Amino acid sequence: MAMGRPREFDLDRVLGCALDVFWAKGYEGATMADLSAATGLKPGSVYAAFGSKAGLFTQVLDRYEDSVFTYARDAIQEPTVRQVIRHWLEGVARATTGPDTPPGCLLVHGALAAGDGAASIRAELAGRRERGEQFLVARLERARAEGDLPDTVDPRAAAGYIFALSSGLAVEAAGGADRERLLRTVELTLHRLPWE
Amino acid sequence: MAMGRPREFDLDRVLGCALDVFWAKGYEGATMADLSAATGLKPGSVYAAFGSKAGLFTQVLDRYEDSVFTYARDAIQEPTVRQVIRHWLEGVARATTGPDTPPGCLLVHGALAAGDGAASIRAELAGRRERGEQFLVARLERARAEGDLPDTVDPRAAAGYIFALSSGLAVEAAGGADRERLLRTVELTLHRLPWE
DNA sequence: CGAATTCTTGAGTGCTCATTCAACATCTCA
DNA sequence: TGAGATGTTGAATGAGCACTCAAGAATTCG
Structure with missing residues (x-):
């Protein structure tokens, strides 16, 4: 036909x-x-x-x-919480400062750059960020069940902390910060995690 | 005349x-x-x-x-690094989730929402954020001289970490997160700082 | 008062935006 | 081969944008 x-x-x-x-x-x-x-x-x-x-x-x-969030999928496969978080944050630092891609993160940049007529776009992006965070929450819940994360730590709080740092790195990258600077922040973060 | x-x-x-x-x-x-x-x-x-x-x-x-950055000026007056950072981060959490003001931070929101024709605006905002970070760097340098921050910690790296978290909190607030959620992240951050 | 100066007003400027449309091109199937 | 379906094209549309301007209004000074 x-x-x-x-x-x-x-x-x-x-x-x-x-x-x-x-x-x-x-x-x-x-x-x-x-x-x-x-x-x-x-x-x-x-x-x-x-x-x-x-x-x-x-x-x-x-x-x-x-194409970009492969680092997140790879990160949660790591065996320990420390390695998960290192892989995750270094992935953010690298993805937001790629030599062949624009600086920053589309989910962060796109959301804040959406004005009046684009409320539905903002909601869509907020939803996608939320899904990303749940992805990490699930991994941390497993870690707690396995004893790799202390019982005293709420996996949602821990994921919220990592996500806040991720968004912050994306903002700095969008503002012109170079990869080394971001990786230095990641290194300091990993020097000791809040629950360690 | x-x-x-x-x-x-x-x-x-x-x-x-x-x-x-x-x-x-x-x-x-x-x-x-x-x-x-x-x-x-x-x-x-x-x-x-x-x-x-x-x-x-x-x-x-x-x-x-x-009007908004009073918390930053107050924060660096605190006697210890811990108290400076607590005051600072709680100030960010509160300022970005005020009941009578829009959610988020103008310096973050404004920068990412500036497109092609507003490169000078972006530069202006990046400069103001940089000045804010230097403000914290200076306080941490003093703290290191006083022995309140270990010699092994670079004050610029420490300030970069706090600033990344601040920007991240602002992004979350702009995305609709409520004050309690941000304060929970601040609490976890302060549970143990990376150099402690 | 009248001249000089600065503010307010309302209508308008040219430009750029997302979006549409009619005419035409290229395919599949009978 | 021709009818039906979909893709491509270039020009156009109306809405919204930052910004301007001429005319009028409020002030100070001589």
Whole structure:
């Protein structure tokens, strides 16, 4: 029953280009003209393919998590809480200061850069950050059951602490701090964790 | 030689209203229409008095630091490093979750929400954050000289750690976290500092 | 008072934004 | 081959943006 004209662009490449733009400028800072220029798609094609700027952003977020948050998935596989946290925080420091990617974190940058008309975008990003935190909470709960985290420590509080530091590192990176500076903060953090 | 018509508005009140708008929406998120409505000044009067949106923002920043950063000035007066840091971090937690002010920190929010056309605004905010950090560095250097901070700890690294946490708390507040949650993170941080 | 000066006002400037649309192109299937 | 379906294109649309300006209003000084 007639399939229609096939799209001429590579979806993955387009999402990658759009990611760079959103990552560098935030949701509202990125204009359709920017996105059109970076992806090579005319505005009409973007709307045909993704419905809206917000629709494109949502797909870009999925791609961001898949490609950037590998360090988080790897981190929770580490055998001890110390190693989990080291892997996690060093991953944040590296991901937010990559030589080939914009400085900062899209989930942090995007959220704060969303103004009035983008309340739903802010909610979406807050939800994704929350999911990320739950990811770490679950690992720390397991650690407590295994005796690797003291009974006196609430895994949610510990994850909240690590997450606050992660967001702080992302802010510093977005503000121009270099990787060494971030890694020095990570090193000091790991010198002794609050419950050790 | 003729003084001209006196201004009809109270400068301090106008800056206060503008502060609320910038604080809630960031630099680029705040429109002149928002500012005009909140202050009661017509656009023409704003430009006559402040020159531009950026000029108004700069004056608002001064006012912000004067009124909100009292906790930082008070904190460094505390006698011990522990008390300095407690006062500082609790001040951040409270200032970013005030019942009568928007959530988050203007210096963090404003910086990340500044897109392409506002590079100078971003630089201004980065400079002000840097000045804030130096403020804490100086206090920690004194503490090290007094033996209140181990010789092995670099005051700049320690201040960087506290500042990363501060920014992280501000991001969480902007994302909707409540005061109790932030204070729980502060409590865990203080349970044992990395160099203790 | 009248001249000089500064503020206020309201309407308007040109620009950029996200989004749309009609015409055309390229595919599948019968 | 032709009908149906979908993708691409370039131009256009209306809304919102920071900012401006001419005219009028309030003041001080001579």
